[in-house]
Amino acid sequence: MTVATDVVPGVALPPYRLRASTVRLFRFSAVTWNAHRIHYDAAYARSEGYPDVLVQSHLHGCVLLNAVLAWAGPDATLRAFGWRNRGIAVAGDELVVTGEVVAVRDAPGECVAKLRLEERDQRGELCAPGHATVAWPAGP
Amino acid sequence: MTDGDGITTGGDGVRTGGDGAIAAAARRLAAETGVTRRRDLGSLAARDLERFALASGSALPPDGQAPPLYLSSVMGWSPGPPEAELRPDGSGTDETRGLPLEGLRLMGAGQDLEFHRPVRAGDHVVEHTTLTDVRHKAGRSGDLLVLRVRRVFADGSDRPLVTCDETFIAR
Numbered sequence: 001m002t003v004a005t006d007v008v009p010g011v012a013l014p015p016y017r018l019r020a021s022t023v024r025l026f027r028f029s030a031v032t033w034n035a036h037r038i039h040y041d042a043a044y045a046r047s048e049g050y051p052d053v054l055v056q057s058h059l060h061g062c063v064l065l066n067a068v069l070a071w072a073g074p075d076a077t078l079r080a081f082g083w084r085n086r087g088i089a090v091a092g093d094e095l096v097v098t099g100e101v102v103a104v105r106d107a108p109g110e111c112v113a114k115l116r117l118e119e120r121d122q123r124g125e126l127c128a129p130g131h132a133t134v135a136w137p138a139g140p
Numbered sequence: 141m142t143d144g145d146g147i148t149t150g151g152d153g154v155r156t157g158g159d160g161a162i163a164a165a166a167r168r169l170a171a172e173t174g175v176t177r178r179r180d181l182g183s184l185a186a187r188d189l190e191r192f193a194l195a196s197g198s199a200l201p202p203d204g205q206a207p208p209l210y211l212s213s214v215m216g217w218s219p220g221p222p223e224a225e226l227r228p229d230g231s232g233t234d235e236t237r238g239l240p241l242e243g244l245r246l247m248g249a250g251q252d253l254e255f256h257r258p259v260r261a262g263d264h265v266v267e268h269t270t271l272t273d274v275r276h277k278a279g280r281s282g283d284l285l286v287l288r289v290r291r292v293f294a295d296g297s298d299r300p301l302v303t304c305d306e307t308f309i310a311r
Contacts, residue, residue, distance in 0.1 A: 033216035057248025082252035
């Protein structure tokens with residue numbers, strides 16, 4: 001579990017991995033009520049020039065954030081988060097998130113860290129850079 | 141060259157003419173810029189939050205809290221539209237933030253979010269949506285529009301829960 005005293009600039013997050021299976025993509029589209037065919041109709045995706053159905057923009061965001069929340073632990077509060085979709089991923093790809101603490105600020109009663117994140121596919125191609133701001137209660 | 145949104149552009153990256161459908165959409169969208177629409181999203185169901193966490197591989201937060209990206213990831217909040225009203229690519233206007241994008245394809249390109257208060261199952265949520273910016277660019281594979289949409293999700297007392305600035309590419 002991460003606590004405020006562990007958080008210093010340069011600390012790396014443990015790599016986080018998630019496989020974007022066809023079933024996962026279908027279920028994510030279903031629960032977000034996203035009928036865009038590019039995420040479940042492989043023939044349609046190929047007609048737009050893609051090798052298979054695409055991982056949703058928002059699922060890339062979720063994968064990046066999963067890495068942050070798994071590392072930050074239950075005492076942390078997420079203040080801000082963001083990502084950019086730079087490269088596609090398709091069904092079957094394994095997404096790998098890495099990240100590091102780039103700045104730490106001590107505020108009254110809390111410690112606030114800024115993180116820089118990257119999500120890449122199993123070939124090392126960049127899918128989505130991201131950032132997060134996380135706060136922990138300051139130690140006693 | 142590549143701008144801050146990672147869109148490869150030519151020259152100064154901004155055009156005033158270009159492809160007809162893009163230019164027409166840019167004119168329609170210009171009239172929408174700065175207009176804020178309010179929409180009642182209803183109450184959040186615990187099962188929907190749990191399914192979102194499962195599908196996204198996320199740990200379910202404690203105390204009935206919503207996964208942080210739940211509100212900003214849901215594309216459609218209404219029961220519809222019926223299949224016959226979907227565009228050829230399967231999208232409906234509800235799923236493209238209500239924007240007048242007839243004839244164009246829309247791709248999400250990223251979000252920037254601020255989290256103001258915890259969101260929980262049972263909360264009544266209201267969404268305030270504003271198209272904040274439209275830019276017409278020349279991309280690698282033709283003209284495109286880069287849209288910025290701000291959504292403020294608020295509770296039943298209009299206290300802000302989450303602010304989301306989202307970038308879309310329309311081509």
